Amino acid sequence: MNRFVALLAAACFSPSVFAAEPIRIGLMAPLTGSWASEGQEMKRAVELLAAGVNARGGLLGRPVELVVEDDGGDPRTAALAAQKLASRRVAGVVGTYGSSATEAAQGIFDEAGIVQIANASTAVRLTGKGLSLFFRTCPRDDQQGRYAVGVLAATGAKRVAIVHDNTSYAKGLAEQARAGLAAAGLTLAAFETVTPGERDTTTVLTKLKAAKPDLVFFSGYYPEAGLLLRQKREMGWNVPFLGGDANNNPDLVKVAGKAAAEGFLCLSPLLPQDLEGPEARAFLAEYRSKYGAVPGSIWGVLAGDAFRVLVKAVEAAKSTEGARIASALKGSVKDFPGLSGKISFDGRGDRVGDVYRVYRVDAAGAFVLRK
Amino acid sequence: MEELLQQVTNGLAIGGVYALVALGYTMVYGVLRLINFAHGELFTLGAYLGFTFLTSAALGPRLGTGWGLLLLALLVAGLVAVSGALLERAAYRPLREAPRLSAVVSALGASIFLQNALMLGWGARFQVYPDEALPTSAVTLGGTRVPVVRLAVILVSLALMAALWLFVNRTKLGTAIRAVALDRDAARLCGIDVDQVVRAVFLVGPALGGVAGLMVGLTYGQIGFTMGWSYGMKAFTAAILGGIGNVPGAMLGGFLLGLAESLGSAYVSSAWKDAIAFVVLIVVLLVRPTGILGERVAEKA
């Protein structure tokens, strides 16, 4: 009966679907600046999915219009981008990548009554402020910090060196890991910093080598990780490296070279190629046919998930009002079949469940999931 | 002790790149008194052109080794030189008689423009030189392995500095360059074609920057469209440290800055590395307000 009504409704309304006023959905992403490549992948994933929604007749019988704003990866630009999205009266916002950009934007969305679902902003405090309209499809840094310590202990290493890049994310993760070392019976051999964007890491490597660690944990991003691995090999130093979840990018292997990258361990949510389920397979096939390759990093896929779960919540709430969408996200949206696995949110807007895995780079330069 | 030796080698290798970039910076500055902020982006352009040639199916295999590399360097230098000359024509020549700082703003605009043009042209993801093009051999110095390419950077920068010094001091065009650097109006009165001198400087300076970009690509593999900004800033600092406008000064400044960074990072704190480099700069300038070799600022190009 229900289905009949739905069919009837579709039959009545479908000719006029695109005459209806569109539902605007915002995407905030770093399209310029240092993280432009991540931002552009987010845009690709979400554009593809939005086109799919429209091809299937839209959302609540209305077409979806994507409004994309560049946050440049910095807080000031992010605040303006957020204000711009708010003034376009978007029903919800997907993004963004950097935690500090999200920090500057989330208050603005909250005051405007707009739901925001971040895809890569992992800083703990973002969900600790009691903002009822904020969600994220990515995990949190403290989860990763605890997980990292467990992995470190399991490798059998005794002396661990930690390297970060002084960004808010990497330093936070490094400190989370450092705090957990003693309880896991590990000693800290060194705690060092590399500078993002600089290509020479030999100074830090030389210093690390003198501290004689059994293993190095790097909490920064993949460009520097690749350089560290390559230059470590050039120095003739064989120490295993474990990287945080900003290293799960195939470009890491490109930078390091296959020989130097082999054996690199990396924490990550499931990578695009390991995603399971019909939704993920269909999405990856479509993505490949449109852009010629599968997404390089998981963060673009998580932006896609943010978009899909937002669409689902608008459908469930039958409304574009922020508070209703938020209560749908916290209530009826349970175990939503996302691209990256099942999605549910807790009362703070954090994603429920354990998402971290360990990957190892094999001799062919591929990230292989360790079972 | 071994670690110290290693850190000194690291510092010299880092400094070699700064010195190479600083040479082009200081050359342009000496003649035009212009801080060419876009020099960093010309450096990046050199790195990207090298990447494109090495990855092209037709040219890559032939340019990747031995004499091919020399040819590649010349090719990159030539193309970046032409870009530099075009930049001068479009963004700086109209401002040559204008207030000095106007050209600085134009240079900043050019830098932003070029950086984003590189992003749109080659993509926002960084590119990586093909593995087979990267030299892998290493020598053992004081108990540690040092890749040959790092020594090459130091040697190439020394050789280019020597060549540049000879060019400026021993050729007719070089003499004209020095004359213009000293006093543009007087040089014009003596019949020197100032436009020609400036053109020459804007061919040589960017060419050096382009070669530096190529060397960075060959040393580190990874190149990105934003890298010119930080290398450019470091090179400018190096040029000032040595006494801007002075060719041996740029060289000295580059090596000193590299050493300050590596030793500061090793024995003070890696988190304060760049701050240490700037503190060194400030201290040097307090003692010698025009840089280490700065008093000859007007004589050399």
Place this chain on the structure above:
Amino acid sequence: MTRGLVATAAAVVFALAMTAAPFVLSTYWVDVLDSVGIYALLALSLNLILGEAGLYDMGHAAFFAVGAYTTAILTTRLGVPLLLTLPAAALAAGLFAALVALPVLRLRGDYLLIVTVGVGEIVRIALVNDVGSLTGGANGIFGIPRPFLFGLKLRTPEQLFPLIWGAVALTILVFHRLSASRFGRQLRAVREDEVAAEGSGVNTARARLTVFVLGSAWAGMAGTLFAAKMTVVSPESFGFWESVLVFTMVLLGGAGSIPGVLLGAFLVAGLPELFRGLASARMLVFGLALMVMMVVRPGGLWPRRARGAS
């Protein structure tokens, strides 16, 4: 005479337009104007140093940062009402400027420029490294309370607008008077010919120090307003790039010219927002626009009457 009339007319039109702005523009554009206003404060204060006195200062963001962090620390740790931190921000930034100036102001031209760049970087790195466990490291400080004015909590861009642009108006008045004063004439004398200025009895060292401290203290107060607007301060907001933007505003508009500097702030802070439609190409077009504007009007778009910067 006619030029004076034009300028007065322009000022009146501008003031009227700005008064009407929050009532007719969308919230987003009002927010852009708030952002422009804070940059205008920074540019006007740098104009004293760079435009009037001819000191090449490319590290203005350092003093902006000191002010913003002073406000952030006082409001979040001690619960001081935000607007009451203005004098403290000015004092902290001014004292820091005096400390920097003692060794640094002896340098000239491009040497001064690179050293101020260095000071800016040192401050940013110090903030990242969480000096004295006060600055929150790379995360910065968040949860800065909104300001209250006459019992009203200023939260939205429309509510912040009168505060920010009121401060800009006040700054214009004060700096206009300052420029016309004996001290203003002394500064220009120092800029044009230091030896001659010294010869005619100007204490050039003191004039340079005074203007540097004054301009920096003003940037510190702009930092307070920035903290009020953003409610979060972090080191990224005070990098080299911010100093470059403010430097560009002064020169693009016309060093030493108050309407020129205002125009520069509008263009440099506003154009990237206007170009948002161009997505990935917006900064490309912005760079091109900077070059073209400078080539077309080398002395600045609205230079001061006598002559532009030296």
